[in-house]
Structure formats: structure tokens, C-alpha cells
Amino acid sequence: MKLIKEWIEEKITNGSIPYFEYDEFSEITDLDSGNFGQVFKANKGDMKIALKIIVNRSSKEKINEADDEFTKELNLLHEIGSHPNINGLLGITKGPKDYILVLEYANDGNLKDYLEEKFATLNWNDKIKMALDITSGLKFLHSKEIIHRDLHSKNILVNKGKLLIADFGLSKKLADAKTGSVANKMGIIGYIEPLCFNKTYYKKDKKSDIYSLGVLLWEISSGHPPFSGCSQDLVNHYIQNDEREKPIEGTPPKYQELYEKCWNGEPKSRLDTVEVYTILSQLSTEDFSYLPSPQPDETNPSVDNSYGFHISTNFLTIL
Template identity: 45%
Template sequence: MANIQEEWLEKAILERHIKSIDYNKFTDPIVIGEGGFGKVFKCEWKDCELTVALKCLKVDTTSIDEKIIKDFIDELKLLRSVSSHQNIITFYGVTKDSNGNYNMILEYANEGTLREYLKTGFTKLQWTDKLHIAKEIAHGLLFLHENNIIHRDLHSKNILIHQRQPKITDFGLSKQIDEITSNPNAHGMPAYVEPQCLVNDKYKRNMKSDVYSLGVILWEISSGRPPFPSFESVLSLAVYISKGNREEPIEGTPLQYIKLYKQCWDNILLIDQKQV
């Protein structure tokens, strides 16, 4: 880990903004994923008898502005203070592994991603179940926005299901880190991206960008499948969406539900408590 990131993390730990847990408290590591930061492990936390996810924070920061690193650490502090929300993955703190790299200690979701959950269990879901999932995700996003956190990369693989409860993960500046470190998946989900982002590289994602993504997720919950599955090329799909094309409503979907996700797509809606 580069010095700048380590310095900011250790400063936050010393000031007790972020908890640091001994790495030897975690056992039975299994690789369950990989992102712009590095590998993600499923582990057992002995002291707490919890299954957790350890997400490596190993980043080559030579090409990253120091302000981005500082902002990311600030966001970790904020996450630590607000991650008690039932629709946000819990952030327990950090741990330094045997290679000297810091890892985020995160709540482990036992039912995988929303994408996987819909794929395997959609036929069993009633509309009451679908509305519950949609409402809980909206509650989580509202909570982030009320705390001035923009997700920037909301899609069905960044929503996890734990004991049937949806939980938002991988938000905020982690998206910027992914892009800067040239993570091949950083631009790999155009179906969920606000069209302005697809046509303007300099467009800064904001809360309305998140709401657009939420609209796509609401449609996905109604259909049980990812949007635009027939497109093999990321570029061709991005062009198609930027021309104003959207998925069609699924037969049997409540009209008010359709109206809601279309308002998300049309950028005329910001989430508020009355709507969720």
C-alpha cells in the first residue's frame, strides 16, 4: 500500500474514527470476489462468531490524487458512523493482513447479490415480495443521500441479500478508485448508468444518477432478469441507451410501479421519505 493511503488510514485509526482489528482474529478465508481494490475474502471472525467479508484496500496510489484518498478515508469514517442502517452493509472497521495491506471488514450477505437472488428465486416471489425488496433498496439509497453520500455505481450486483433483506454495498469513492485503477468492470454496467454519463466523460455523477440507476433496478425486480441481456457489446448498449431507448414494462406490473421507475429514468424524481 502506498504511503499516502496508509498514513490517512492510520491517522483515522489513531483518532478512533475507524476501528482496527487484529488480523489473527479472522480464520478460514475463502475468495468470493475481486474488484478494483483487490480480492474479497469470506472469513470467520472468531471473537464475535460472525461470518464477515474482508475487502483488500491495496491500491497503487501513484496515479491517484491525494484528495481522492483523503475523501475516501473520510467516507470510511462516515460509513463507520452510519452503517447501522438495515439496508446498508455494515462496516466494522479495518484489519492489516500478513502482507501489510489493510482490508475493510464488512458484513457478509448469505444470499448473494440481488442479481443472483432474482435469477434463482424469481418464480417464488409474489408482488408483495418484489415491492418489499424495492422499498428497502429505496430506503437504503435515501439514507445514503440524507448523509450526502452518492453511490455512483448502483446496480443489482452491488445490492446484497442477507436473510431476505436487501443491503447496498460498494458505494461512494470506491467507484472513483475503480476507474482510476483501470478496473475492467468499472464501465461494464452501462444499462444502469445515467445516459449523461455515457455521452459526457466529464459529467459528474450525482444523486439523480443514483435515482436513474434505482429505476433500472426497479424494472429488474419486476422482470427477474438483467436489463438488455441480448447486447454483448458494452459500447453498442451504451449507444443504444444514450439514444433514449429503455426496457419495456413487464405484463402484470402495477401501473404506479411503472410510473415510478419511469420517473426515475426521466430524471424528474429525487427520493424523499413520502415516496418510500
């Protein structure tokens, strides 16, 4: 089996992945850390970029199962290519110790933090544009037969008012998705369709992303993540009873109907990205400036128990 170093160098040599010299970057500062590495902000000339460390092991170490997933992720990022609503891969570099992804930089951070800070200033036309941005990016992924599998507000970045889907560590080509995978249950629980916990051999697909999209559309309307402030035990109780967050007062009826179709408990009843995009595009032409925007203290978590199946009581222990 190939060494990680050999595999990366082969991709650089054949032009599959653009390569940048590390000394091309300046003013490198710590930005964030997550499940798949450490992220830094840096300058490349007059352009801000993000550097993400993805390899933290000796180049002599053989590719094991985790490394195989890393190579798939890198290939996937390259295959995705460029889209206005995707946090794109610019290339790769080699730091003092590790290979590093070179990514687009988002100046306003992630959607979760952005909503916490800016929610009071957003009107409904702003919110529908945000929903349209996410849906546009997801529609592009699905057109390439790629499923994200980990959509939540910390994996949506905001750059100069534009939303970008990011973090493809759990993403898969649709044909490569497996049934009964532990990865089906990885992520933030409020955004994962309940069937992932209810059915042992359930296989995530495009409709799984649509469920997560529905939750994101609700979050844009509320300003906070699902079940915010609830204990894990309470979230467990809500999910066991297949409950959802209640609509926020003042939500346009068509928007509410849209996200409720997206997070329907039955995958076949959910819309696809083209349908969601079409509806949001229509809504984006309407004037909602007359609708008041709820303030953060008006959007306390509440749930709706009108959906339909049950989850085993111990699923939270696997997260």
C-alpha cells in the same frame, strides 16, 4: 505527503476507524473479486464477516491520485456509518501484506445472482419490499449528501432477505463530484443515465442515482439486468435512441409509473428518494398476491423508445 501506512495508522490511533487484529478471524475463504479488490469470507467468533483487500502496494509508496481516492473512500465509508440497508464498514485489519476492510457479510450474495436463482419464488409483495430496502438505503446516503454513482444489481447485496447497498468505490460527497469526470462513465452501462455520455461537462448528482434506482426497480420486476443477452453494439444502438426496457406484463401500474419517473431522461423530472420511498411504502400496504409473477423465460429483453435524446456512437469505447 503522508505514506499510506502513516495515514491509516493515524486514523486507527485517533479512533476514527476501529481496528481488529488479523488473528481474530478464522476460516478465511475466497468469496469474490471486483474492480476494487478481492473479497473473502471469514468468521470473527460466531459472526460471519467479509474481508476486502484494498491496498496492494508497498507502504513506502507515496499517495498518488489513486491512493488519494482510496483515502476518500475509507473516510466516506466511516462517515456513512450504520444503516439497515447499507453494507457497513466494521473496521480495518492488517493482513500478511495488505490493509483490509472489515465489512458486514451478506449470506445470499448479490441481487443479480439472487434474482436469477430465486425470481420464480418471489411475489409482488416480496419485490416491493426489495425495492423499498434499496430506496431506504439510498435515501439515507442522500440525506448525508453522498451520491453512490455506481448503483447496479451486483452492488446490491442480499442478507437474510434484506437488501444492502454496497461497494462505495465511486461514491462521493455531493460537493466533491466533478464535471466531465471519466468516473461518470464508469460502471455498467445500462444503469448509467444517458446524459453522462451526451454532455461532456455533465456532473453526476442525486438524480443520477435516481436514474439507476429506476433501472433497479425495473430489474426487480423482470428478474434480469437491462438489455440482458444483448451485444455491446446492440446496447449502443438502444442507448443512442434513448430506449428503455419495456414494462413486464402484470406489473402494478403504480410501480411501473414510479420507475418510469425515476429513469426519465430529464433529471429535473425525476423524483427524489423521499418521494420514491413514500410511494413504495404506500404500495407495500397493498395486497398483490393475486398478480402472477413472470417466470424468467417470460422476461426476454425488449425496449421502449419513447424517451428523448441521443448519445454519441463511440461512448462504449471508453468503458
